[in-house]
Amino acid sequence: MLASQRRATILGLVEDSGAARVSDLVDQLGVSDMTIRRDIEQLATEGLVERVHGGALAMGRRSSEEPGFTAKSALMQAQKNAIAHAAAQLVEPGAAIGISAGTTTFEFARAVRHVPDLTVVTNSVPVAQLLHESGTPGQTVVLTGGVRTPSDALVGPVAVAALRMLHVDRLFLGVHGMDARAGLTTPNLVEAETNQALVDTARRVCVLADHTKWGTVGLSTIIPLSAVDLLVTDPGLTPRARQAVTDAGVEMVLATAATARTPRPLREQA
Structure with a gap:
């Protein structure tokens, strides 16, 4: 998988669930922890996700949006x-x-x-x-x-x-x-x-x-x-x-x- 394809996959997963954990992305995509962290950093630089400790959070949530229990459990x-x-x-x-x-x-x-x-x-x-x-x-x-x-x-x-x-x-x-x-x-x-x-x-x-x-x-x-x-x-x-x-x-x-x-x-x- 090309880096651009991998980042698109990560972005899709984050947007679908509201958040994604580095360890889960490593398992799903079969790449190293460092690679996932670099991908998240790049997506964050582009303003597509919010980089947080241990993972990524979807950007642009409205004040009335409520993430689910599972999505929030993966963070911090x-x-x-x-x-x-x-x-x-x-x-x-x-x-x-x-x-x-x-x-x-x-x-x-x-x-x-x-x-x-x-x-x-x-x-x-x-x-x-x-x-x-x-x-x-x-x-x-x-x-x-x-x-x-x-x-x-x-x-x-x-x-x-x-x-x-x-x-x-x-x-x-x-x-x-x-x-x-x-x-x-x-x-x-x-x-x-x-x-x-x-x-x-x-x-x-x-x-x-x-x-x-x-x-x-x-x-x-x-x-x-x-x-x-x-x-x-x-x-x-x-x-x-x-x-x-x-x-x-x-x-x-x-x-x-x-x-x-x-x-x-x-x-x-x-």
Whole structure:
């Protein structure tokens, strides 16, 4: 296959699914990791894809477009894992927490699935299934019900009605985008309303989002940035974005593999 043909194939795969992972492209096209990375870099230079850690993201998504759970799962995996494990250190046995839908929050659920006597309120089908299958003693999962979205969230009036009766110590919220002006956003109007209801259940709101979410603005605002208590992100967040978070009065943890292994300082920051 010629380089131009290979790049056209990569572009087609990215546009079809919204994203593509380098390792998957290596397997599908039978070329080296370095070749795929060069192809993605060339496509990014031409403005056809967005190059991200570990893969490529489709360009030109409208603010109302919502990538599926599988497409988003392929992106920023190391960062999501570090964020999840750092945030998991905030969870004590016996706590009641909320977990919103999303791929980063799914990794967080994986990190806390063995915490005993934990009560989890969630509108995420994958999160509920993961925790149900863990079999951890005393763990209770409350799944809201509602209409299922492409991101495997349960949303709508049924979910909102269920959440109005519930109260949790801390909500771990995943978002489509973060912006100093627009706040936390999602491309789904109904999901925004459901996430607002999740926020209302919680005494503290902890946002789990990697640095690529900064500057992305979805159709609907969930809450302003100033309504967040703690942001757990990764060191890729730019200095300007960090300053905007600080100016909004939000505490911040920059999660790495190292910080994920040091639980006590994170609890003190929270």
